[in-house]
Amino acid sequence: MPGRVRLKIPAMRGDDGFFEHVAETLAGCEPVQQLLINPSTASLLIQHGDSAFDGIADYAAASGLFIVSESVDAELPAAENLTVASWSSLGVAEFDQQLTRLSAGRVDLRSLLFLGFAGLTVHQAAKGNIMSPASTFFWRALDLLNSNNDNLFKTPR
Known part of the structure; x- marks a missing residue:
């Protein structure tokens, strides 16, 4: 590019x-x-x-x-030698960058996942599944807010 x-x-x-x-x-x-x-x-x-x-x-x-x-x-891996996890990581990071760019910096992948987990928490709680799915989704949503995860989806370039 x-x-x-x-x-x-x-x-x-x-x-x-x-x-x-x-x-x-x-x-x-x-x-x-x-x-x-x-x-x-x-x-x-x-x-x-x-x-x-x-x-x-x-x-x-x-x-x-x-x-x-x-x-x-010679120590750097060729693109065709990257693992599936590396390719996936690059794809997720690129998606995060594009999402941030398209939303003028207001939404990133971490924010989107937080909102998704929060929504799933409410949905499962409304169905009466408080302990298992709802609490797990809530825990994951809170974990995304942890400051240690600030660079969770930054591009591994």
Whole structure:
């Protein structure tokens, strides 16, 4: 997709501090319109509109963040070697992004799931199924509100 670049930095996988530093630093780079980070998959998704990515790459290198390399890293899995779980995760994350974009940031997948579980709770409670289905749905809905789940559906890029 034009105006969008996905980068992997495998050496920094799981390093939340590094990716937060990258996000803070690239916030000062004018061509960057949106940046999504995922430390657990060591990835960055940079949306830059009509601006050339080369300027962003130069900014990142000058800031000491990373150097973009055109070579293929043999340690990275090829797309056809991704597991079903990885493909599913990418699909869910993409759906979450599109939902957020289409709703102008008002609804994301976590919000939609919360509302779904809340609705199922009311439905099951109205049918008299308080203990088993209703309480389980209610528990799942509350779990989605947990701040530890803020990045539950962020793109693993």
